[in-house]
Amino acid sequence: MENSDSIRALIRLIEDPDESIYAHVHDRLLSYGADAIPFLETSWEEQDFGLLFQNRIENLIHEIQFEETKRKLKEWIDSSDKDLLTGSIIVAKYQYPGLDEMVVRNQINAIQKDVWLELNNRQTALEKVRIMNKVFFGMHHFQGNAKTFHSPLNSYINTVLETRKGNPLSLSIIYSIIAQNMEMPVYGVNLPNHFILAYLDEFSVNQFIPDTNDHGVLFYINPFSKGSIFNVEEIKEFLDGINQPHLRSYFEPCPNTAIIKRMITNLIGSFQEVGNSEKVNELVELRDLFPA
DSSP: OTTHHHHHHHHTTTTOSOHHHHHHHHHHHHHHGGGGHHHHHHHHHHOOOOHHHHHHHHHHHHHHHHHHHHHHHHHHHHSSSOOHHHHHHHHHHHHOTTOOHHHHHHHHHHHHHHHHTTOOTTOOHHHHHHHHHIIIIIISOOEEOOTTTTOGGGTOHHHHHHHSEEOHHHHHHHHHHHHHHTTOOEEEEOOTTOOEEEEEOTTSOOSSOOSOOOSSEEEEEEGGGTTEEEOHHHHHHHHHHTTOOOOGGGTSOOOHHHHHHHHHHHHHHHHHHTTOHHHHHHHHHHHTTSOO
């Protein structure tokens, strides 16, 4: 690497007791970004310069990784497609910077293949969702994690795929990604205090809700309740129960930016619960990247 000698020279100065020298070293290493991380990790493992050196190395690595997360998230927000799986992986890499995203994509593909084997073009929307539910909840054992609902592990897509437990948002994300890959028009609905999915009425063929729905939705799906199916009236009852108005946005799909922003908001709540102010402040910084 062209800058390897410069990076190594800067690392040798990390333990300098002069704060002004360290401040200069700190800023220079940050400017190299992710390229500096392998050198910092090697020095942390191989050099024995004391606790100050190790702490500064750890802080530098974290700062660089956080700046990388911010950069990738900003690129995602500014991109034209805003792929939901990619956005979810970026957020997961905030906590797990070494995450191999191909592992996540392969896990999604494996579930998707099991769904694909049972689908055909003759099935109705309801029949397709029943197959999705059978594979997703029955064969792969996904479930809502009510026991530790506020754990941050319920929000990261990699840990949800590993444990098969998540919150309403994370389960809805994985479910909708697979459904959309199977050409099923299933999209997220951003309810207050909850998150559900809408199966859109692509062909204006009303298979479930006669004359009562003007939102272009056939029916709704609740992944936190093993894919239970319900209609618009039940959303109205839910909103009435929590004293919320019947806003149009509570009945229709939301953009992927709103989904990822809510994922970050959920994580902020999770780390507030355990009093981790450092994580909260960083996640607020990530959330502030989104347009108001």
